[in-house]
Amino acid sequence: MTQHINTLVIGAGISGIGVAVHMQQNSPQRDFIILERRDRIGGTWSLFKYPGIRSDSDMSTFGYKFKPWREDKVLAEAGAICNYLQETIDEYHLQSKIRFNHALNAANWNTEKQLWELEIDNNGSVEQWTANFVIGCTGYYNYEHGFQPKYVDQDKFKGQLIHPQHWPENLDVVGKKVVIIGSGATAITLVPALAKQDAIVTMLQRSPTYIASIPSIDFVYNKLRKILPESVAYNLTRKRNIGFQRAIYKFSKSNPEAVKKFLLAGVKMQLKGKVDMKHFTPNYNPWDQRLCVVPDGDLFKVLREGKAFIETDHIEKFVEHGIQLKSGKVLEADIIVSATGLEIQLLGGLNASIDGKAIETKEHLMYQGSMISDVPNFALIIGYTNASWTLKVDIVAEYLCRLFNYMDKHGFATVTPQGDESAKSTVSLMGSNLTSGYIKRAEQVMPRQGLKDPWAGRASYYADRDALQKANFKDGILKFVSLTANPKAKKRIKLFG
Incomplete structure (x- = not known):
């Protein structure tokens, strides 16, 4: 028997x-299920x-607007984030809504x-389901x-080649020479x-990245929590x-030289003359690629103390005991970590x-940053690349709930953003903001x-928040179809809804 759900949410991660x-909270009349292909939450x-x-x-912006982040660390470790997500599930009684080990293969x-x-x-076991609305x-x-380049003579390397996405359990790095490719x-x-595990670490980069040091603890937040209710302080x-x-x-976009000087001055102060600044002086402007941050300058500390090393060069080839660089230098390695990024893919x-015709996402547009043009009853959550991902989750989710309530009030079964070819560019949704490698690879799958x-x-965030809060559903772009327009659909929804 076919199982039906009103609204299907794909993925039990932060989105x-x-x-x-x-x-x-906002559309309780809509029944929903979260499908998770793995056996655990967290993404x-x-x-x-x-x-x-x-x-x-x-974490004050990476956390949800409805649930305060209760720890004092500015940047949280993965385990703490998973605990936060589990707390959210427990507080809002969502456990019964999640179906683990359920992979959506086709829709x-x-x-x-x-x-x-x-x-x-x-x-x-393959099952057949139906749904009125799907949220990716x-x-x-x-x-x-992950994204794994094929290196010249890679097979000649006698050590371990690891991608961070598949880190071996209980990997012993004590005393081992570890080269990390990436920046x-x-x-x-x-x-x-x-370095804390007593590995001999070298970071190998083709080009430098802008890196800023931030405090690991938000002392102002801690003080506010002592005198104000936690939700207010948060x-x-x-x-x-x-x-x-x-x-x-x-400011980075309008005054790149000023921001560049500020960031480089901060790095110089951290390195204290112990490491050549060429390794931290990018050839692009701040925020042409994502700005990286480190808590309490931990990266700079291990470099200036000689507990880790950095090289800026290109890889010529792999050799039996490491990597030969274009300069001719050989970096000896027992373990090579290819921290070369992600393989871009939408919806797993x-x-x-x-109606049997494949949807090519790169041929479509995103409507209000939430739905794909000419695709009925489908939303896609894509967070920010220049701010915290979760900020987008909150405002798009609020918008969708308002849309659901509007549809249910007026008896609409479907909503479709009607595409506008005159509005389409050749650049992907993410490609206009950043020039990072993974952004460029996204050109092949991301909407335009x-x-x-x-x-x-x-x-x-501000522009999206204001636009989505004020969005008028009667804009001539959203096409609604009522339940009464299709008797077969009406009967099906009544039977399973």
Whole structure:
């Protein structure tokens, strides 16, 4: 027998859990289920196991607006984030809403029935489900494997080659020579973490990244919590940090030279003349790629104390005992960590179609940063690349609940953002903001960047918040179809809804 659910949420990570709480609070008339292909919650934060894994955004903005982050660390480790998500599930009684080990393999929108027809793998057993509405909360990368370049003579290396996405359990690095390829958030986290485990660590980068040191503890938040209710202190801290993030981003775009000087001066002060500044002087402007942060300058500390090393060069080839660089230098290694980023993938590789015709996401636009053009009853949660991911989750979830309530009040079965070819650009939704490698790889799967509202990716929490709060559903773009327009659909929804 086909199982039916009103609203299907794909993914039990930070997006899916956040959406679920908003639905429970703001659209309680809609029944929903969260499908999770793995056996645990957490998404990224339970998948990655490499040493030191932590958030790269402050937790007052990475946490949900409805649930205060109760620890004093600005950047949280993965375990603490998973605990926060489990607390959210417990507080809002969501455990019964999650179906673990359920993978959505295929989804086809049946126009006649006004339903999504779903093929779901339940622990190896294929099931047929239907849903009125589907919300994708799987992020934008492949959980099966990360982005792994093929290096010249890679097979000649006699040591271990590891990608951080698949960190071996109980890996012994004590006294081992470890080379980390990369300069992003993962690499700069691994360096001090492995140095603490007495590994001999070298970070190898093709080009430098802007890195800023921030305090590990938010002392102002701690003081506010002593004199104010926790929720008030959290909201004040959250507003402060949202404003601070946005101000830095805008100033970086309008006055890049000033921001560059400020950031480099901070690095120079941290290194104290012990490490050549060439390793931290990028050839691009701040926020052309994501700005990385380290708590209490931990990366700089291990470098200046000689507990870790850094090289800026290109890889010529792998050799038996390490890596030969273009300069001719050989970096000896027992273990090489390829911290080269993510393989971009939407919806976990789901095969999605409309009446049997495949949906090519790169040919579509994003409407109000929440729905895909010309795809009925489907929303997609894609967080910010220039601010905390969760900020987008909160405002899109609120918007969707308002949309659901509008549809239910007026008896609408479907909603479809009607695409506008004149608004489509050749650049992906993420490609107009950053030039990072994983952003460029996203060109092949991400919806296109719109040239005008409501199709333009605003990349601004304030702009998105205001636009979505004020959005008028009678805008001539959203096409609604009522239940009464299709008797078969009406009968099906009454039977299973």
